[in-house]
Amino acid sequence: MITSLPSPSAASQWCDRHRNEKISIGYVPTMGALHEGHLSLVARSIAENEVTCASIFVNPLQFNNPDDLKKYPQNRQRDIETLQRVGCDMVYTGLLAQFFPEVEDVKQIKMNDPGPPGKGLEGKFRPGHLEGVVTIVERLFRTVGTCRAYFGEKDYQQTLVVNHLAQRLKGEGLIIDVVPCPTIRENSGLAMSSRNQRLTENQKQVASNIYQALSRAKQSWKIGQHDPAALQRQLREQLAHPDISPDISIDYAAVRDQNNWSAHTPNTEISNARALVAAYVGEVRLIDNLYLGGR
Ligand code: AMP
Numbered sequence: 001m002i003t004s005l006p007s008p009s010a011a012s013q014w015c016d017r018h019r020n021e022k023i024s025i026g027y028v029p030t031m032g033a034l035h036e037g038h039l040s041l042v043a044r045s046i047a048e049n050e051v052t053c054a055s056i057f058v059n060p061l062q063f064n065n066p067d068d069l070k071k072y073p074q075n076r077q078r079d080i081e082t083l084q085r086v087g088c089d090m091v092y093t094g095l096l097a098q099f100f101p102e103v104e105d106v107k108q109i110k111m112n113d114p115g116p117p118g119k120g121l122e123g124k125f126r127p128g129h130l131e132g133v134v135t136i137v138e139r140l141f142r143t144v145g146t147c148r149a150y151f152g153e154k155d156y157q158q159t160l161v162v163n164h165l166a167q168r169l170k171g172e173g174l175i176i177d178v179v180p181c182p183t184i185r186e187n188s189g190l191a192m193s194s195r196n197q198r199l200t201e202n203q204k205q206v207a208s209n210i211y212q213a214l215s216r217a218k219q220s221w222k223i224g225q226h227d228p229a230a231l232q233r234q235l236r237e238q239l240a241h242p243d244i245s246p247d248i249s250i251d252y253a254a255v256r257d258q259n260n261w262s263a264h265t266p267n268t269e270i271s272n273a274r275a276l277v278a279a280y281v282g283e284v285r286l287i288d289n290l291y292l293g294g295r
Contacts, residue, residue, distance in 0.1 A: 025144065026045030028052065044150055053088070117163070118161050125252060134164075147176060150179050207281045217292055
């Protein structure tokens with residue numbers, strides 16, 4: 001039977017109790033509306049740790065668009081049942097104020113700086129989003145304590161800022177081992193996302209072009225196209241194909257060196273390439289990325 005806890009303090013006690021008994025803890029933070037992508041993280045955690053906990057918290061701090069927050073899908077009871085079915089040991093939630101007991105009003109919450117990995121891409125197109133992510137993730141990590149924490153590469157830049165946060169916390173003795181996990185996709189290639197629930201079947205078809213474009217960029221890299229500007233052009237051209245262009249609007253289509261993220265300038269030579277796309281299909285903003293290769 002899964003233990004479902006209503007507050008961060010109850011979750012902390014549960015985690016402390018297990019850690020005191022030298023039981024290893026795996027942790028999967030989520031915003032709910034769970035799908036196979038989330039469950040792959042839970043399965044990995046179960047395989048690598050003695051107990052696994054998850055959190056379901058739709059973090060208002062990371063929504064730069066209030067309408068997006070309002071429309072974010074939620075189904076708490078179904079999520080808890082799903083987590084129980086797959087063997088998760090504990091799930092917790094809480095109210096924003098409970099994560100920040102030091103402030104009288106949540107408007108006084110001091111936002112964290114995501115650091116160099118937060119520059120550009122999501123940092124540019126969703127101002128305040130990554131700040132909101134690292135601000136809550138720090139509190140989620142402090143709630144659970146030393147653990148392995150599982151994150152999906154679908155949110156690639158997020159894994160980088162969370163890693164950066166983990167390095168800072170390590171300095172004060174809070175050891176979080178951040179484990180990046182592969183992106184789980186629909187048969188069409190569309191990256192699974194809670195937001196996909198808001199797409200029509202036709203829009204899902206259009207959205208699958210993001211993965212097709214990323215895959216073609218990977219092919220191009222494989223046959224020797226290593227110029228980031230040319231690869232970016234190719235991605236954009238593919239996404240601007242007349243069959244789909246009326247339904248898709250690109251925020252960015254970028255190629256970056258994943259090991260040299262912050263040193264990025266347009267002419268930097270790339271050794272470990274990752275292509276990243278953010279685009280709107282209808283009103284729904286989707287992100288995806290793919291490792292192109294190394295040299
Ligand atoms: P979210 O609930 O969207 O905040 O996601 C919670 C975690 O699940 C994050 O670490 C995401 O990167 C991860 N995740 C979301 N979608 C996928 C996917 N399709 N494959 C793998 N991990 C995912």
